[in-house]
Amino acid sequence: MTTATKEYWRWKEYNWHDETMDPKGADTITAGVDIGSVSSQAVVMVNGELYAYSNMRTGSDSPDSARKAMNWALEGTGLKPDDIHYTVGTGYGRVNVPFADRAITEIACHARGGNMMYGSTVRTILDMGGQDCKAIHCDERGKVTNFLMNDKCAAGTGRGMEVFADLLNVSIEDVGDLSLAVDEEPPPVSSTCVVFAKSEASSLLREGWSTNRVLAAYCSAMAHRVVSLLERIGVEKDFAITGGIAKNSGVATRLEKELNLVSLKSKYDTQIAGALGGALFAKALVEKQRKKGG
Amino acid sequence: MKANYGYLDGSGEYFITIDTDHCTECTEHGCVAACPAGLFEIIVDDYDDEVAAIKEEHRKKVKYDCGPCKPVTDRPPLPCIAACPADAITHSW
Numbered sequence: 001m002t003t004a005t006k007e008y009w010r011w012k013e014y015n016w017h018d019e020t021m022d023p024k025g026a027d028t029i030t031a032g033v034d035i036g037s038v039s040s041q042a043v044v045m046v047n048g049e050l051y052a053y054s055n056m057r058t059g060s061d062s063p064d065s066a067r068k069a070m071n072w073a074l075e076g077t078g079l080k081p082d083d084i085h086y087t088v089g090t091g092y093g094r095v096n097v098p099f100a101d102r103a104i105t106e107i108a109c110h111a112r113g114g115n116m117m118y119g120s121t122v123r124t125i126l127d128m129g130g131q132d133c134k135a136i137h138c139d140e141r142g143k144v145t146n147f148l149m150n151d152k153c154a155a156g157t158g159r160g161m162e163v164f165a166d167l168l169n170v171s172i173e174d175v176g177d178l179s180l181a182v183d184e185e186p187p188p189v190s191s192t193c194v195v196f197a198k199s200e201a202s203s204l205l206r207e208g209w210s211t212n213r214v215l216a217a218y219c220s221a222m223a224h225r226v227v228s229l230l231e232r233i234g235v236e237k238d239f240a241i242t243g244g245i246a247k248n249s250g251v252a253t254r255l256e257k258e259l260n261l262v263s264l265k266s267k268y269d270t271q272i273a274g275a276l277g278g279a280l281f282a283k284a285l286v287e288k289q290r291k292k293g294g
Numbered sequence: 295m296k297a298n299y300g301y302l303d304g305s306g307e308y309f310i311t312i313d314t315d316h317c318t319e320c321t322e323h324g325c326v327a328a329c330p331a332g333l334f335e336i337i338v339d340d341y342d343d344e345v346a347a348i349k350e351e352h353r354k355k356v357k358y359d360c361g362p363c364k365p366v367t368d369r370p371p372l373p374c375i376a377a378c379p380a381d382a383i384t385h386s387w
């Protein structure tokens with residue numbers, strides 16, 4: 001008899017489209033496809049309005065992940081990939097989006113997407129992705145003015161958090177809230193490296209720490225590490241967090257506390273920022289092309 | 295735009311910052327030829343400007359790649375900084 005092992009790290013994949021909109025015959029239908037190391041998103045915009053998106057795990061083959069994300073975003077919309085006038089590929093796998101008209105870095109796309117998600121007052125965007133962390137300053141039009149990216153190790157990233165969720169047998173979506181359910185904030189785990197933090201966590205559990213306390217110590221270490229990255233470029237108000245970790249209240253709350261700042265909230269899913277920015281770039285590029293008569 | 299290339303790890307912060315607003319006016323691109331380790335390249339960025347950047351393959355090991363230019367004592371001016379007419383390059387370490 002085999003026992004199914006619960007995959008605690010697994011987060012919910014989903015797609016969505018706006019049923020109140022009719023995209024048929026629209027002037028401009030554009031898309032952004034963000035192929036990250038852990039997750040992939042496709043966003044479809046109709047005349048500059050968000051129309052549809054998907055968010056799924058990246059597979060071992062980037063072109064295949066791009067196609068799947070796009071097909072899933074279009075599912076039930078009546079649109080076909082050929083109906084899209086211009087597509088921008090972004091993210092770690094941006095050069096592997098076979099149907100993209102152009103590749104643009106995730107830094108520029110996050111700034112542009114963040115500008116739409118949080119409004120033109122946002123000046124600092126922290127993107128906590130699957131395997132990297134980006135600190136971005138942008139102007140009122142969402143153009144990057146300063147950026148820094150750290151992808152040397154998984155500490156402070158979504159993948160690091162997944163490893164921890166699995167180790168502690170806690171569903172990834174519950175990590176944040178459980179980490180906040182402690183009477184007293186423990187000291188952060190001392191190690192910044194995921195591998196060492198993992199063994200440190202195991203010994204804390206053996207010492208009798210509760211799971212919530214260990215989670216609190218890890219979320220706190222993660223927040224602290226990211227703050228030192230942000231300090232390198234400085235934090236200008238308004239401040240926003242994008243990416244999967246933005247959904248982790250345990251990290252986001254501790255980050256805000258360390259920075260003494262409240263981050264802007266958005267009605268949009270924080271994981272679609274890059275793809276949304278790609279679709280916005282695509283709109284500008286197709287309009288430029290049309291003006292030139294291309 | 296200030297582009298920071300490098301990383302932060304347990305041993306410190308290792309970033310090379312390029313203020314790319316200066317690169318658009320630069321015709322010589324002296325940084326590329328000056329760097330003995332070949333860290334620099336000229337790219338067309340996301341806003342269609344020609345600017346200097348640190349090559350992808352060097353970004354996670356700048357501390358080691360720049361090591362020979364940075365002796366512990368009597369550090370001479372760094373070739374990349376000396377070659378840039380606009381003072382666009384800075385190092386964090």
Ligand code: SF4
Pocket residue numbers: 312314316317320321322323324325326345346377378379380381382383
């Ligand atoms: S020499 Fe200086 S201004 Fe010219 S391309 Fe290099 S970094 Fe830019």
Ligand code: SF4
Pocket residue numbers: 310328329330331332333359360361363372373374375
């Ligand atoms: S310090 Fe030396 S190796 Fe490093 S970027 Fe400058 S010239 Fe190149």
